Amino acid sequence: MKCVVRYKEKGKQAYNLNHIVMEFEDGNESEIQFPFREMNIRTGQPDPISLDFLVLACVCYGIDKSYPRDNTRDFWTRDIQVELPVSDPGKWNEAREDISKALGFLSGDEWSFTFSKITVSPYQELEKPVKKTNSMNIRFTDPDIVCLFSGGLDSLTGGIDLLHNNPGKKILFLGHRDAPCPTQSPTFSQIEKKYTGQVDLLQVRVSLVRKKGSRKENTLRSRSLLFLGLAIYAARSVGENTPVYAPENGFIALNVPLTPSRAGSCSTRTMHPYYLNCLRAALAKVDILNPIINPFESKTKGEILKECSDSQLLKLLYDKSQSCSHPTRRGRKEAKGRWVNISSLNCGYCVPCMIRRAAIYGAGLHDDGQEYGFDVLEKPQQDFVKSDYIAMRDFLSRKKSADDFEKAVRRIVSLPNIAECSKMLERGQEELQNWFNHGENFD
Numbered sequence: 001m002k003c004v005v006r007y008k009e010k011g012k013q014a015y016n017l018n019h020i021v022m023e024f025e026d027g028n029e030s031e032i033q034f035p036f037r038e039m040n041i042r043t044g045q046p047d048p049i050s051l052d053f054l055v056l057a058c059v060c061y062g063i064d065k066s067y068p069r070d071n072t073r074d075f076w077t078r079d080i081q082v083e084l085p086v087s088d089p090g091k092w093n094e095a096r097e098d099i100s101k102a103l104g105f106l107s108g109d110e111w112s113f114t115f116s117k118i119t120v121s122p123y124q125e126l127e128k129p130v131k132k133t134n135s136m137n138i139r140f141t142d143p144d145i146v147c148l149f150s151g152g153l154d155s156l157t158g159g160i161d162l163l164h165n166n167p168g169k170k171i172l173f174l175g176h177r178d179a180p181c182p183t184q185s186p187t188f189s190q191i192e193k194k195y196t197g198q199v200d201l202l203q204v205r206v207s208l209v210r211k212k213g214s215r216k217e218n219t220l221r222s223r224s225l226l227f228l229g230l231a232i233y234a235a236r237s238v239g240e241n242t243p244v245y246a247p248e249n250g251f252i253a254l255n256v257p258l259t260p261s262r263a264g265s266c267s268t269r270t271m272h273p274y275y276l277n278c279l280r281a282a283l284a285k286v287d288i289l290n291p292i293i294n295p296f297e298s299k300t301k302g303e304i305l306k307e308c309s310d311s312q313l314l315k316l317l318y319d320k321s322q323s324c325s326h327p328t329r330r331g332r333k334e335a336k337g338r339w340v341n342i343s344s345l346n347c348g349y350c351v352p353c354m355i356r357r358a359a360i361y362g363a364g365l366h367d368d369g370q371e372y373g374f375d376v377l378e379k380p381q382q383d384f385v386k387s388d389y390i391a392m393r394d395f396l397s398r399k400k401s402a403d404d405f406e407k408a409v410r411r412i413v414s415l416p417n418i419a420e421c422s423k424m425l426e427r428g429q430e431e432l433q434n435w436f437n438h439g440e441n442f443d
Contacts, residue, residue, distance in 0.1 A: 001025060001067050002081045005059050007120040018122050020055060022062055030066050031209040032058045039204060039230075042141045042172075043237035046123055048087035049286050050236045055122060056084060057222075057229025060103060060111075062208050064222040078109040089115040091286045098282035105413070106275050107221035139200040140170050146235040147245040148227055149173035149201065151183030153321040153356060157304050157314060158247025158295055163195045164309035174231045175203040176223070183322045183345060190317055194310075204230050224270035228279070228292065235290045243291040246271055249301040251428035252355065253294065254421060256408045258395040268325075273297060273421075274413045298420050300428040301355055302362035319371055322346060323356040330373055334384040339373040348372025349385040354392055355428075358435035377439030396433050402426045 008019040017036035023029050069076050086092045092115040103111040149155050162171050175184040188201045235242040248271040269275055271294050296304050308314045324346040346353050360367045369375030380389050406422040
């Protein structure tokens with residue numbers, strides 16, 4: 001599938017970002033919806049290269065949502081060719097192999113890029129500067145650190161650690177959404193009460209406007225590229241040394257397949273070390289040097305909870321976070337009459353939910369299963385929970401050593417710290433086993 005990107009001068013989006021239009025070879029057309037107001041206030045006039053990368057990330061996310069995998073020969077791998085106008089094609093052409101490699105590993109698709117010189121600028125300066133209003137409630141515009149803030153338990157713990165361990169530094173939590181997120185704002189408001197003046201939250205909405213009736217894809221493996229694109233854009237507006245923190249526990253980041261059917265990008269790779277290294281290499285070639293750091297790369301989810309720098313605040317907020325890979329499950333038929341808590345933020349039976357519950361149990365925090373849609377330890381035989389539950393049981397029944405995990409990681413890709421990663425995976429396996437063992441119905 002070929003996608004040609006262009007900027008539409010007429011009908012500019014609010015606050016000086018032209019419309020980003022994606023034209024597909026099948027005749028369909030989609031448009032990126034990106035209200036630029038608050039981002040513009042915080043960052044000022046954008047650096048052209050940073051804006052190129054942000055648009056590239058938006059476009060990849062848009063294509064990912066627009067191109068159904070079941071249209072392909074193997075019902076997964078897509079061949080995606082992108083033509084994108086940029087400020088400096090020479091620089092971007094040097095980086096395109098690394099970009100293709102990073103995206104290919106992330107989404108499991110074949111990506112290729114053609115970069116051309118911009119003829120219509122994506123950014124148009126306003127005649128009058130955008131005024132800050134009270135409704136924006138912006139605390140500062142020059143953060144020392146930018147930290148991804150998804151509303152999940154890892155980003156919550158990572159954000160708390162940064163605030164506690166960096167007194168006096170200003171930290172911007174950056175959240176992406178294409179629909180309202182129920183956890184980012186409530187947890188942030190509690191964090192801000194304790195760290196007033198030190199922390200701010202920027203929630204950016206990037207979504208897609210498609211032709212009526214066009215089909216969409218829901219796997220969305222490229223979302224982390226968009227998340228990082230937004231964070232890097234915000235960080236680089238301050239300076240090239242402003243770091244971007246992307247907190248995700250190492251067990252999920254490596255995401256060794258539970259079963260052969262979950263191999264490759266069928267399991268998410270949102271913060272996999274190899275993907276991040278490819279992305280760092282690509283960005284360095286276009287002179288974007290802001291450090292991208294996952295502080296939890298060598299830790300299990302339970303370890304990051306147990307070692308949290310501000311355990312008191314974590315205890316107040318951990319149950320208000322969302323780890324679920326399918327948060328909309330509560331609206332499905334399977335939820336009616338079956339879920340313990342129909343308003344729960346977490347289903348309780350997907351793989352991330354089980355890893356979450358094992359971590360909470362291992363950290364000694366309260367979890368009786370009632371805060372989830374369904375307590376998988378209580379009735380694991382239910383049809384609608386079997387897929388992930390059986391995969392997890394199968395994974396645990398084949399108890400792996402650190403050497404086994406090293407071989408499993410090497411089958412995917414080689415890493416410089418593979419021995420350390422393998423030991424971390426073994427500890428993560430133990431966390432899950434301990435949690436299952438304490439359940440009454442685990443046999």
